[in-house]
Amino acid sequence: MYFIGITGGIGAGKSEVLNYIRQHYRCEIYLADEVAHLVKEPGSPAYGRLLKLLGQEVTGADGTIDRGKMADRIFASPALLEQVNQIIHPAVKTWLLDKLQHAKEGGETELFFVEAALLIEGGYLALVDEMWYIYANEVVRRKRLQEFRGYSDEKISRIFASQLTEERFRESCSLVIDNGGSFQESCLQVDRRLAELGCHYI
Secondary structure, eight states, X not given: XXXXXXXXXXXXXXXXXHHHHHHHBSEEEEEHHHHHHHTTXXXXXXXXXXXXXXXXXXXXXXXXXXXXXXXXXXXXXXXXXXXXHHHHHXXXXXXXXXXXXXXXXXXXXXXXXXXXTTTTTTTGGGTOSEEEEEEOOHHHHHHHHHXXXXXXXXXXXXXXXXXXXXXHHHXXXXXXXXXXXXXXXXXXXXXXXXHHTTOOBO
């Protein structure tokens, strides 16, 4: 079984590529952002540590951590944001590695994917068998973000500036999937690599 990281800038089409893989391969796919919300649920080790750090005022009436309240609390303080990340990021890795172990033991899964824009910065190069960079040029990504998410040019530029450069993505990843043209060609690139790994198209 192969553990593969999927990364790339916003608007590159990572979700689109993963949806194709989900439909045609024996795989498990996890989005790191979604896992980050799971590890904050009541009863998890991270939940208690976060409440100790941030206080009960970040919870809602049901005891769960309210995303809006938490955001208001941490984004005003870079130091607090860093402390929160030091709790959540290791919890996400632990959660994923537990799922990976279960997938290996189950014997049915050929591919285990984790997706996030920040996999490289998060130290996942040391964990995955391969890191894939989903690429589309800036013009294509801008157009997608404007049309499908309604983002302004200013917002897009701000997000682009906060993410890794194309050069950094390319030098860190073992495979580049060009998703800036036809989606059919993107799928062919995926199929070629997975065929090389001996994975079965279904």
